[in-house]
Amino acid sequence: MTSQTSATTTHTCTIGSPVGALTLRSNGTHLTQLHFTGDAPLDRGDLNDDPVLTAAVEQLDAYFAGERTEFDLPLDPGGTAFQRRVWAALREIPYAETETYGELARRIGSPTASRAVGAANGQNPIAIVVPCHRVVGANGKLVGFGGGVDRKVVLLEREAKVRLERDFG
Template sequence: MPTYVSHMNSPIGRLRLVGDGNALFSLTMEEQRHARLDDAGWQRDDAAFAEVRRQLDAYFEGRRTTFDLPLAPAGTAFQKMVWAALAEIPFGHTENYGELARRIGSPGAARAVGLANGRNPIPIIVPCHRVIGADGSLTGYGGGIERKRWLLQHEDQAVPNAQGRLI
């Protein structure tokens, strides 16, 4: 089955969408850590991502708080468990790594949860930006802390300022 790619502009920069025409495999931002490099075999097909674009546009315009898309992220069983738990964090809410680890039944695995969170191949839709440090601080984000801050502010979350205090 072919793999398709498309790009779209957003308030947080250009996004790359990759999938097979049925399910979304990845969404990456410019200069994102752990982003898969373009594969020469991918075919550009903007039409294959019409629904993904429609839902992302509605999210960025403040008209959508959840996504209803077929997703097929590649990862380990543990990563997929973490990503499924991320998808359960409601719009406008945050959770810290320890809380997420406890919720998936691995209370001592906050660090492993953080690593899986950082490898999330479908950010925004699978909302890894909603995971924060135990002290409420913004922690690493593959797309960069400023994008994480923007996404949380977009969702009306109080976010820490440069000194780590909530604003």
Template structure:
């Protein structure tokens, strides 16, 4: 197993992209709550312009330019079966929309597991690409986000404004 990483600049600050055997296994913001130890990111990439790093960079640039609403980079998500179910459900939330933790729990067939869904959501290893920012509290309030509530608010406002045809402000 070969794991490498690089750091890409983005609208929401530097993002560390981790690739394991050719697939994205991590995308972390600086000061992210559940960010793994740096040594788990492997070696710095020999060539950050090779695939899939270049592909991630291109798609993130397109997303933040408002030209991409769904990512299709290869992913290697490492987690429990329950976490992987939650992360798969996150990828089905439409761009610019939100769901509650309870709705997501029902979506994966575990209606009483909204708290566990929240924990799995918080451990999402590929932020932005797997859109955990699209999950809100039962009353619509913005609740925890590994990258910080300000980034969550920015990402949601960004998507909503683009979906409705208005230009977003910069983060």
């Protein structure tokens, strides 16, 4: 599934995962999107033609196998300057830990912007790799996740299990 525009090539593939189908997009040099696509048919698409997609799939496989806790991929999520600040801060939330929208807002230097942080979190185009699932409500409840709260629970529980096994197993 390669689409060519005037100066940009988009590579796409859809893979299976423990949280359903995931569609990944690359511009050939950076991962630009990773979305939950539920029951979408699996389609290796441009996987063999794009080293960014290949690396992303390998790292996702290792993440879901409990062998990787951080991603090392070139990313280009687009977005506004504020959104990019939020998304960069999301990548600093440690594996298997959570942070509230308010804590994230304070950490990026915008302590009164928890709602804007929530909106930016909801617009994150590179789920899992940019771990928006690690953000929780002020009371610690699992709220607001573009992939659905059920997927958020699965991701957080998998991370907690891997962390326990590493620390005590």
